[in-house]
Amino acid sequence: MPLDAAAIGKGCGGTLSLADQLCGRELDRFRAALAEGRPVTVSCTLQAPLFDEVAAELGAEERVAYAKIRETAGWSSEAAQAGPKMAALLAAAEPVPVAGTVPLESRGVALIYGRDETAIEAGRRLAEHLDVTVLLSRPGEVAPLHRNEFPVIRGTVRGARGHLGAFELRIDDYALPAPSSRTHLVFGPSRDGATSTCDLVLDLTGGTPLFPAHELRSGYLRADPRDPAAVERAVMAASHLVGEFDKTRFIAFDEALCAHSRSRITGCTRCLSVCPTGAIAPAGDSVAIDPYVCAGCGSCASVCPTGAAAYALPPADALMRRLRSLMRAYRAAGGTQAVILFHDGEHGEPLIDALGRYGKGLPANVLPVRLNEVTQLGPEALAALFAYGASALRMLVRARPKHDLDSLHRAVALGDTLARALGYGPETVPAVSIVEADDPDALAAALRTVTPGRTAAAPAGFVPDGPKREMLRLAFREMHHAAPAPVASVPLAAGAPFGGLEFRVEDCTLCLSCVGACPTHALSDSAERPLLAFEESLCVQCGLCAATCPEDVIDLKPRIDFAAWEAPRRVVKEEEPFACISCAKPFGTRSTIERVIGKLRERHWMFSGPAGEERIRFLMMCDDCRVEAALNQGFDPHAVPDRAKPRTTEDYLRERAAGGPVSG
Secondary structure (H helix, E strand, O other): OOOOOOHHHHHOOHHHOOOOOOOOOOOOHHHHHHOOOOEEOOOOOOOOHHHHHHHOOOOOHHHHOOOOOOHHHHHOOOOOOOOHHHHHHHHHHOOOOOOEEEEEEOOEEEEEEEHHHHHHHHHHHHHHEEEEEEEEOOOOOOOOOOOOOEEEEEEEEEEEEEEEOOOEEEEEEEEEEEOOOOOOOOOOOOOEEEEEEEOOEEEOOOOOOOOOOOHHHOEEOOOOOOOOHHHHHHHHHHOOOOOEEEEOOOEEEEEHHOEEEEEEEOOOOOOHHOOOOOOOOEEEEOOEEEOOOOOOOHHHHHOOOOOOOOOOOOOHHHHHHHHHHHHHHHHHHOOOOEEEEEOOOOOOOOOOOHHHHHHOOOOOOEEEEEEOHHHHOOOOOHHHHHHHOOOEEEEEEOOOOOOOHHHHHHHHHHHHHHHHHOOOOOOOOOOOEEOOOOOOHHHHHHOOOOOOOOOOOOOOOOOOOOHHHHHHHHHHHHHHHHHOOOEEEEEEEOOOOEEEEEEEEEHOOOHHHHHOOOOOOEOOOOOOOOOOEEOOHOOOOHHHHHHHOOOOOOEEEEEHHHHHHHHHOOEEEOOOOEEEEOOOEEEEHHHHHHHHHHHHHHOOOOOOOOOOOOOOHHHHHOOHHHHHHHHHHHHOOOOOOOOHHHOHHHHHHHHHOOOOOOOO
């Protein structure tokens, strides 16, 4: 493949030194580079095991990164123009990030769930490796075992929960076979509500999976019993699920930032609605994420507007710094009209490799970026890329996804709306879109439709750092500043995670209930005087303020108002405090006190008539003066005036017996 030494040198900031057989007779050059103690990037992955072995010998595994410039750039019909792309891929390469883990332990207790002899045969094969129980759901005539090497029972799973090492199944129609079964298994009396615990489940029923997004549930294996090859793969996988395992903790969660609920009023539910595995559940004012069930799709982190759920493989700021390096090197090497292609390793990488080996390869301006999951992308990364100078963004996913891609569609819709409103991207096709492809030709066809588009005239160079929300504010600001056609505000669809609030100020009493309900401190008050302030860049449109407001004066307005995002906190309403008529100490607000008096005067027996006016004066006093006045004047707030006694049947009979007039 051709190498543009000048372009690569400009993008990577150094002099290019070529090797002929770095993985063979020139391997000592790799050792020498590691000995310098600096990070080392290898531009080919074919001999990665060899390089890893050498790095391990020198204790330098964490300093080695890989970039596939051959399959993604050199093997292309546009390879001669791919120098800037190679420079970008090399500059953005980094070692595999290390995330935290949670322990899983399987003792090999397996439940094989099926309908016929296929499940029994799987039990025979696994009995040497696992502690097997076969559960048959509504079986036909199944031949009994000659020797009871493992239990065979009847039952239908009605509910399932758990993960590898800790499954719990609820079983109806549970029954044991009679030992005297002759030609086929004959089962005894059945009962519902039985419970089974096991370490792993092999589902060979061919029916509805026991779990949502079942491919992502650790310890749950499923195969169509009519597909012998699939059954074989599942049996083989099950035989290895014994021992102790480390499962990646994909999500870092900070419940203090969660906007799910306040005072039993539900607010944000975005993560709950997009989690494919059911790993997220309400937990009081926040949600709880089960790291043992979480499969790492990153959908919750993508839609979380507060940063409470943040992806950890890698963290959002690390990913954005990598994207910054990619774009800076591409521009420095002379690249233009960059199209970023996000993909995963399981599906996207083999597709791109096949396109390079057997097709025309990726275009020279298409920069592939591998992620753990494409669904982890949030709006901060998309906005930052346009600010850095990208022309278009594409997300490569399966044509038949393993689970729902709602979170990715939300991120793409938001990113494309902002990009097109600010003048970024091609005119005839979306600036941000999803490529659904399962073969290289379909991928190539989709990339050919990306036409040149407008990019930032003066690309940003900001260094992302800090929590997700801060990076989001910075990315939106820089995207707006660098926009080809900036606008002041971009309206968004209902349910968007960003926006402002509309207040009917004349009806607001400054009760400040909304301040107590706001989980992000977008709404605030002051200890000095009665006021309500609002900072739009912190609002996540959870709706808790509107649902809590007793006067119903708050409405949500989804949008991105760039001026409001850069502006300081603004005062929505401010009043003079009401001064106590006795000691002149300020307490409450004038509108609140006057509203209370207006509602009570002449409408309640305590505040009616001449005595009522004296009692109204108590409402105009602070707490201390009110108590003192009540004690000095002998005011009894419970002194209800005498009322006429209700008449009874005895009163009526007594009047009639006395001969007097009878009143009804």
